[in-house]
Amino acid sequence: MDYRxxxxxxxxxxxxxxxxxxxVMIAAIGLGATHMHRCTVQPNIPIYLVVLGASSLLSLVFTYCTSGFQDGALHVLSLACMTFLHIFSFAWLIAGSSWVYAVYPPNYSDKGLYCHKTTYQFAFVVTTLLWVAMALVFICGCCISLLTCCTTVFAGRHLLPDRKSFYGATSFQEPAAGDV
Structure with a gap:
């Protein structure tokens, strides 16, 4: 761990x-729970919001626990739970995206045929922002990896000795006949 x-x-x-x-995640849980049976066109959208909010909050709690316990079984257990929750959240985001984006564009004029307006818009915006954030993290990660690789390759050329020198030498000198 870095303690700077x-x-x-x-x-x-x-x-x-x-x-x-x-x-945002508490609002997702609240909106999903409040409008659980008010989305006839896609009844999974309120469930998606509740599970997304609960898994995200639980993941944050495990993140805090992981940083609090630096060693031992609790650290490993919280890391394992956090990893599982991140994988589950990614899969849940894919499922939620298929539910939210499948019923786009919304028709709010027919109350009995569509979701509650605020619930659907919240689900749409949160899902879109999550995909945008993941794309930015991926793009920035690729750029940083590329810069790191280029820097390492460039620095490696200057660190490798040629045939006539060795590390630590200030100039190349032929060894004397008795030194060998």
Missing amino acids: PQGARLVAATVVMNMIWWM
Whole structure:
């Protein structure tokens, strides 16, 4: 683990983003639970919101536990649970995307035939933002990996000795006849 002190801006941004994510996921649980039987065209959308919110909040709790326990069985257990929840959340996002995007564009004029307007719009926006965030993380990760590889290859050319020198030498000198 890296124990370097973090800057105040980074800590503040992390706290603010965590608070916003908690509020959004609590709203997802609330909207999904409140309008559970008010989505006749796709009854899985409120269930999608409830499960997405619950799994995300549980994943955040395990993230906090993982950073709190640095060693031991609790650390390994929380890492395993967190990994499982991330895989499950990704699969659930794919399933939720198929439910949310399949009934797009919405028709709010017929109340009995469609979802509650706020519930559907919330599900649509959250799902879209999650895909955008994942795409940005993927693109940034690829760029950082490419830069790291290029830097390593470039630095490697300067670190490799040629046939006439060795590490630590200041100049090349032929060994004397008695030194061999």
